Amino acid sequence: MVMRDGDALDVGPGGDPVRAAPQHHGAYHTTAFFLTLYATALTAWTVYGIAQGDGSVWDFVEGLFNPGASPASQLVGPYEWAFAAAFLATAGLAVAHRRPARSAALFSGFFLLAVSLREAVGLCDAAYRDQYATDPLGGWALATRVLGLVVAVVVLTTMLPATETRPRRLTRSDPPAPRPVPGARDRRLSRICGVLFLAMGVTRLGWTVHDLTLTGMDTFRYLRGAVDGSVLGTLNLAASTEFTTLGSVLGFFLLGWLAFRARRDLRGALLVFASVELYLTVRTVVWLTVTDFFNQSFETPQGALSMATTAFGLAAMTSVLVLVMGWRSERESPTAESTT
Numbered sequence: 544m545v546m547r548d549g550d551a552l553d554v555g556p557g558g559d560p561v562r563a564a565p566q567h568h569g570a571y572h573t574t575a576f577f578l579t580l581y582a583t584a585l586t587a588w589t590v591y592g593i594a595q596g597d598g599s600v601w602d603f604v605e606g607l608f609n610p611g612a613s614p615a616s617q618l619v620g621p622y623e624w625a626f627a628a629a630f631l632a633t634a635g636l637a638v639a640h641r642r643p644a645r646s647a648a649l650f651s652g653f654f655l656l657a658v659s660l661r662e663a664v665g666l667c668d669a670a671y672r673d674q675y676a677t678d679p680l681g682g683w684a685l686a687t688r689v690l691g692l693v694v695a696v697v698v699l700t701t702m703l704p705a706t707e708t709r710p711r712r713l714t715r716s717d718p719p720a721p722r723p724v725p726g727a728r729d730r731r732l733s734r735i736c737g738v739l740f741l742a743m744g745v746t747r748l749g750w751t752v753h754d755l756t757l758t759g760m761d762t763f764r765y766l767r768g769a770v771d772g773s774v775l776g777t778l779n780l781a782a783s784t785e786f787t788t789l790g791s792v793l794g795f796f797l798l799g800w801l802a803f804r805a806r807r808d809l810r811g812a813l814l815v816f817a818s819v820e821l822y823l824t825v826r827t828v829v830w831l832t833v834t835d836f837f838n839q840s841f842e843t844p845q846g847a848l849s850m851a852t853t854a855f856g857l858a859a860m861t862s863v864l865v866l867v868m869g870w871r872s873e874r875e876s877p878t879a880e881s882t883t
Contacts, residue, residue, distance in 0.1 A: 562640040567705040574648045574702055575637035577694045581655070582630040584687050585623050588780060592617040610830045618680075620781035621826060625819040626654065633815065645702050647811030650798075652698035654790075659692035661786060665772025674778045684780055730805040732866045736813055737803030739859040743820075744795030746852050751788055791820065814867050821860035827853060 563571055593603050596617070606613030607624065633651055636644035665671050675681035755762055768774040768785035775783060782790075794816055802809050831837055831853070840846040 561642065563642055563645070563705065564707060568640055570701040570705040571637040571640055571644060574644070574698050575634040577697050578630040578634045578637070578648065578651060581690060581694045582627045582634070584690055585619055585627040585630075588619050588687070589617070589624065589627075592619065608826055608829050609833060610826055611833055618780050621823060622782045622787050622819075623780065625822045626651070629815045629819055632818075633811065636811065642707070642808060643811035643814065645705055645811060646807070646809050646813075647815045648698050648702045650812035650815055652695045652702065655691045655695035656699065657790065658782070658786075659688065659695055661770055662688050662772045663692075664770055665774075668771075668773035671773035671776075671778075678778050681778060684778060687780065729870060732870050733802045733805035733809065736809075736863050736866055737799045737801070737805070739863055740795045740799030740802060740813075743856060743859055744792055744799055746855065747788070747792045747795060750849075750852065751792065810867050810870050813863055817860045817863040817867070820856070821864065824853065824856045824860060828857065 589603075593600060598606075602612060603617075606617075607621070610621075613621075629647075630651055633644055633647040637648060666675075675685050678684070754760070755765060764774065765785055766789070768783055769789040770786075772783075774785075798809065798812055798816060801807060802813060831840075831850075836846075837850070840850040
């Protein structure tokens, strides 16, 4: 509570510039529990794959960063590993009531919802449904899919209403207090992140169109593979290439546009997505190194362009992480500025 012109002004519930308001703590705790639950399920599938495979734990650890050493018996892939770590990190932020946990949780929830809807479309195919009944692990796989849908719905329904409200007036003579808005420095950092994300989206989309055109792949089947889990014809918990590629393009454009507008605190969502993309890019760089592609990349214009875009992706995602780490909310800023 502070004094303004002799009157008392309550700055709650959003008085703490770092933590969520007390009335939202329940939503944050619920989100942390369900995200941890799903991350545990993905970890269990990973451990099961290691136990059933021919490789050792060290082979798995090496495969985390070297695609060539990744055991073929794994039932989940690098996308699931990265998001499992992101879910746990988001849960940690939520337990600590950190405000960036909200956008991180919402991004995670929408991601899980997209995965669940893709699987629901696939279940419309009778042959694909039969695999859940005949496969020894079909029941557990279906339970994991259902759990993902439940987690997505719970996270979205609990965190969407958990917004930080504007300060309340304790005296009727006080004018309505404006909603907190990002300061000039925060808007600048947000727009830089937005530009980097939009540039990554354009780059990823360009390479996708190039690959479809060069290989003569059926475009309709490729697009269907992104939204229909039955296209591959096999029961697999790992996300398909079509889903991860087009999903990343959509994520870059959506988060890039929102960040460029600089009207919302997207630190958590940017941190989660940039971390996942940075990890996947590092895996690509390791693969290019062990396959000696670096020495052959500049022999063709296409190879040189591929190297340039990979380097840009590495630099862009690293830059976003650094910028987000130094990003403060408006109420942490020494002065308040209005949105331009």
